[in-house]
Amino acid sequence: MQNRIVDLFLFYPLFLFSLSFHEAAHALIADRFGDSTARLLGRVSLSPFPHIDIIGTVVLPVFGILTGAPVIGWGKPVPVNPYRLKGDMRRSNLWVAAAGPVSNLALACVFAALTHVMIATLSPVPHGIVVKTIYTICEMGVFLNLVLAVFNLLPLPPLDGGSILRGILPESALPDFDNFSRYGFIILLILFATGMLRYMMIPVMLMANLLLPT
Numbered sequence: 001m002q003n004r005i006v007d008l009f010l011f012y013p014l015f016l017f018s019l020s021f022h023e024a025a026h027a028l029i030a031d032r033f034g035d036s037t038a039r040l041l042g043r044v045s046l047s048p049f050p051h052i053d054i055i056g057t058v059v060l061p062v063f064g065i066l067t068g069a070p071v072i073g074w075g076k077p078v079p080v081n082p083y084r085l086k087g088d089m090r091r092s093n094l095w096v097a098a099a100g101p102v103s104n105l106a107l108a109c110v111f112a113a114l115t116h117v118m119i120a121t122l123s124p125v126p127h128g129i130v131v132k133t134i135y136t137i138c139e140m141g142v143f144l145n146l147v148l149a150v151f152n153l154l155p156l157p158p159l160d161g162g163s164i165l166r167g168i169l170p171e172s173a174l175p176d177f178d179n180f181s182r183y184g185f186i187i188l189l190i191l192f193a194t195g196m197l198r199y200m201m202i203p204v205m206l207m208a209n210l211l212l213p214t
Contacts, residue, residue: 016048019075023051025103026078030096034086051075094167097160104149111141112211119213146204157184
């Protein structure tokens with residue numbers, strides 16, 4: 001239990017920051033494309049408070065960390081009015097959706113770069129409790145943000161990947177895709193319940209091995 005308390009204090013702030021970065025990226029790109037809805041609601045912010053969903057951001061992640069159950073969570077959805085977006089609505093919405101996973105990939109690269117800097121300057125191995133803790137947080141930051149990116153890129157509504165896919169499909173395929181979208185959440189629940197979501201760890205581990213020091 002003591003180790004899980006430590007995990008809570010190390011992992012949960014990192015989770016809040018990464019989630020806030022993801023949601024703020026959505027809001028920022030929506031604003032750049034002409035929809036200021038999220039910005040006016042204070043969502044272009046790295047503070048976790050505008051992005052908190054009590055169940056998805058607090059209850060489930062903390063429960064998962066303290067019990068050893070799978071850590072699942074989400075932030076409050078960023079409101080986007082597609083009719084206010086500039087240019088082609090579908091393509092603009094595609095970029096707004098892609099901003100979240102792209103931001104997590106960028107964060108993973110930043111955390112990985114920090115681990116390389118620490119290895120290079122503290123070679124051969126980071127030592128000291130403070131340095132080791134910082135190194136561990138950076139490693140966790142790489143894995144967490146890769147998981148957030150890969151999960152959100154799954155081509156299923158209501159995930160970002162579903163919006164990205166809708167933005168690149170031909171017009172003729174949209175009615176069928178929109179009908180399929182009604183079952184997106186159910187499909188996600190089935191994937192989670194059957195354990196099939198664990199296969200998304202394959203690309204996560206491959207990318208982590210490429211990014212982190214060997």
